[in-house]
Amino acid sequence: xxxxxxxxxxxxxxxxxxxxxxxxxxxxxxxxxxxxxxxxxxxxxxxxxxxxxxxxxxxxxxxxxxxxxxxxxxxxxxxxxxxxxxxxxxxxxxxxxxxxxxxxxxxxxxxxxxxxxxxxxxxxxxxxxxxxxxxxxxxxxxxxxxxxxxxxxxxxxxxxxxxxxxxxxxxxxxxxxxxxxxxxxxxxxxxxxxxxxxxxxxxx
Amino acid sequence: xxxxxxxxxxxxxxxxxxxxxxxxxxxxxxxxxxxxxxxxxxxxxxxxxxxxxxxxxxxxxxxxxxxxxxxxxxxxxxxxxxxxxxxxxxxxxxxxxxxxxxxxxxxxxxxxxxxxxxxxxxxxxxxxxxxxxxxxxxxxxxxxxxxxxxxxxxxxxxxxxxxxxxxxxxxxxxxxxxxxxxxxxxxxxxxxxxxxxxxxxxxxxxxxxxxxxxxxxxxxxxxxxxxxxxxxxxxxxxxxxxxxxxxxxxxxxxxxxxxxxxxxxxxxxxxxxxxxxxxxxxxxxxxxxxxxxxxxxxxxxxxxxxxxxxxxxxxxxxxxxxxxxxxxxxxxxxxxxxxxxxxxxxxxxxxxxxxxxxxxxxxxxxxxxxxxxxxxxxxxxxxxxxxxxxxxxxxxxxxxxxxxxxxxxxxxxxxxxxxxxxxxxxxxxxxxxxxxxxxxxxxxxxxxxxxxxxxxxxxxxxxx
Numbered sequence: 273x274x275x276x277x278x279x280x281x282x283x284x285x286x287x288x289x290x291x292x293x294x295x296x297x298x299x300x301x302x303x304x305x306x307x308x309x310x311x312x313x314x315x316x317x318x319x320x321x322x323x324x325x326x327x328x329x330x331x332x333x334x335x336x337x338x339x340x341x342x343x344x345x346x347x348x349x350x351x352x353x354x355x356x357x358x359x360x361x362x363x364x365x366x367x368x369x370x371x372x373x374x375x376x377x378x379x380x381x382x383x384x385x386x387x388x389x390x391x392x393x394x395x396x397x398x399x400x401x402x403x404x405x406x407x408x409x410x411x412x413x414x415x416x417x418x419x420x421x422x423x424x425x426x427x428x429x430x431x432x433x434x435x436x437x438x439x440x441x442x443x444x445x446x447x448x449x450x451x452x453x454x455x456x457x458x459x460x461x462x463x464x465x466x467x468x469x470x471x472x473x474x475x476x
Numbered sequence: 477x478x479x480x481x482x483x484x485x486x487x488x489x490x491x492x493x494x495x496x497x498x499x500x501x502x503x504x505x506x507x508x509x510x511x512x513x514x515x516x517x518x519x520x521x522x523x524x525x526x527x528x529x530x531x532x533x534x535x536x537x538x539x540x541x542x543x544x545x546x547x548x549x550x551x552x553x554x555x556x557x558x559x560x561x562x563x564x565x566x567x568x569x570x571x572x573x574x575x576x577x578x579x580x581x582x583x584x585x586x587x588x589x590x591x592x593x594x595x596x597x598x599x600x601x602x603x604x605x606x607x608x609x610x611x612x613x614x615x616x617x618x619x620x621x622x623x624x625x626x627x628x629x630x631x632x633x634x635x636x637x638x639x640x641x642x643x644x645x646x647x648x649x650x651x652x653x654x655x656x657x658x659x660x661x662x663x664x665x666x667x668x669x670x671x672x673x674x675x676x677x678x679x680x681x682x683x684x685x686x687x688x689x690x691x692x693x694x695x696x697x698x699x700x701x702x703x704x705x706x707x708x709x710x711x712x713x714x715x716x717x718x719x720x721x722x723x724x725x726x727x728x729x730x731x732x733x734x735x736x737x738x739x740x741x742x743x744x745x746x747x748x749x750x751x752x753x754x755x756x757x758x759x760x761x762x763x764x765x766x767x768x769x770x771x772x773x774x775x776x777x778x779x780x781x782x783x784x785x786x787x788x789x790x791x792x793x794x795x796x797x798x799x800x801x802x803x804x805x806x807x808x809x810x811x812x813x814x815x816x817x818x819x820x821x822x823x824x825x826x827x828x829x830x831x832x833x834x835x836x837x838x839x840x841x842x843x844x845x846x847x848x849x850x851x852x853x854x855x856x857x858x859x860x861x862x863x864x865x866x867x868x869x870x871x872x873x874x875x876x877x878x879x880x881x882x883x884x885x886x887x888x889x890x891x892x893x894x895x896x897x898x899x900x901x902x903x904x905x906x907x908x909x910x911x912x913x914x915x916x917x918x919x920x921x922x923x924x925x926x927x928x929x930x931x932x933x934x935x936x937x938x939x940x
Binding site for chain 1: 496514518522528532535537538552607608609613627628632636653655660665667668684686700712717734737740741744747748749753754755770778
């Protein structure tokens with residue numbers, strides 16, 4: 273194995289040796305990737321929800337709105353992060369079956385999964401999930417509806433800011449809308465392997 | 477006159493397929509252009525900068541590879557190196573055997589296509605299932621992808637519905653929503669039963685050792701949520717110096733590939749799952765694959781290693797739009813493939829030496845390239861190489877230029893030929909004595925011959 277490593281690295285060095293000079297890393301300014309239509313700072317949550325809706329995300333402002341969405345879709349069985357459940361339990365009528373552990377053997381039994389996000393990006397309408405912040409990778413992915421719960425202080429203005437603040441975590445996922453494909457004749461279909469409904473619930 | 481292989485493929489392509497490839501590539505290209513120019517003040521400067529970042533990376537791989545290797549190891553990943561396709565396949569098999577693993581779910585990766593991984597594992601009794609919808613359909617049909625981003629751009633819904641029916645995934649139904657739902661239902665239990673999830677890497681940050689994956693369907697997330705082992709196959713050129721530089725590349729990749737501001741899922745993976753996380757891999761393996769890349773790095777076409785596999789050059793290419801992807805007879809189709817495939821072919825270069833000629837050199841591919849690869853220049857360099865190596869396919873359908881060289885280097889012969897040219901104005905073209913020229917003339921109308929006037933003009937100008 274290590275012979276192959278050394279062989280490859282030797283070939284890389286040999287390939288680059290004849291170059292009279294190496295291309296330098298270009299300096300580039302943040303403005304290069306700033307979006308033209310970027311909104312003035314200060315109104316970042318409004319911008320987030322506007323962008324989130326533009327990528328077919330479902331914005332939610334309260335536990336009551338969440339329950340209304342689930343009732344409307346007939347999604348009554350689900351999972352909720354045990355840390356979030358105490359704050360949400362009061363909104364859920366008795367007809368709902370909500371579990372706080374995700375049993376992978378019954379993956380099809382969950383209509384929705386409620387887990388915590390660790391951030392949001394206003395410019396793109398993106399939710400940020402991380403391994404340490406998400407109680408179950410599968411619960412945030414397998415059910416038809418995923419509800420990411422975000423806090424008001426977790427917003428980044430744009431991609432550059434979010435990249436600069438990437439948490440120290442082995443698995444960070446930026447989620448920008450529901451799972452989708454256009455593989456069949458270029459026709460957009462939502463809900464491929466991940467959620468068909470991606471909601472964001474802002475809880476103060 | 478002999479025709480190029482790609483012309484034959486294009487001629488054999490059913491008209492409805494040609495029409496759908498043409499329409500969908502054109503639509504994506506137009507959306508991509510609108511999005512880039514609506515969103516950014518100077519998209520071309522952005523492309524140029526991305527190109528400089530990637531050029532810097534490939535010219536400093538000797539420094540960066542050992543750094544990122546150490547970073548990945550520190551993050552808890554095991555790093556492997558594979559010089560060839562065979563070695564890469566054997567490495568993956570070795571990791572699986574060590575765990576007693578027999579089932580793999582695969583996210584979409586071009587390197588795995590390149591090394592023939594699924595087939596190899598199949599021969600060794602391992603089920604390696606494609607999970608990207610398009611790739612899944614390619615796999616059940618024993619077909620090949622025809623586009624880097626849209627693997628089944630050459631198939632219509634009726635063909636797919638028949639394949640699903642044949643595979644027992646339900647009665648014939650060609651509604652794209654139903655097709656997608658059936659794949660969802662079938663594949664999720666495969667993820668849960670799999671031992672290993674395999675992904676590629678769109679980028680690897682040298683600074684942090686984060687592997688970046690971009691997908692829309694969620695299949696790579698699922699492949700990293702259910703199985704206990706993650707294997708990432710990474711071409712050695714995939715590095716990016718800093719996390720910050722991902723801002724430039726991610727902004728360009730999604731817009732160039734699918735005309736999205738950002739793909740639905742952008743994953744940053746730097747190791748096995750966190751303590752306390754119930755799902756996800758306990759082990760992460762990163763396999764750095766050479767498979768001809770160091771040879772490309774040593775060649776005068778090393779710029780092609782900047783490629784981030786967005787497919788924008790396929791979408792804009794007039795040849796790809798007519799011929800579709802299988803016409804390129806290799807894993808990488810389109811303009812990028814016309815450069816990369818012959819280079820990666822190694823000793824088989826002569827078999828693909830015609831591909832650099834499958835271009836009108838119109839330059840559209842470079843104009844849309846998010847990393848500004850001078851594809852037309854590289855095509856010319858490869859044409860020269862094919863000629864220099866005497867590859868027969870490099871010369872197919874090239875007009876013989878020997879006679880022209882003779883004329884152009886001997887003034888007396890040139891003058892005589894100019895005189896002969898005047899005859900063309902009075903003689904029917906079927907009497908042209910050169911077969912290649914006659915073939916050319918059959919499809920085109922020559923303007924009236926005007927040769928020799930320049931010399932006369934020059935003489936008179938000198939007099940006055």
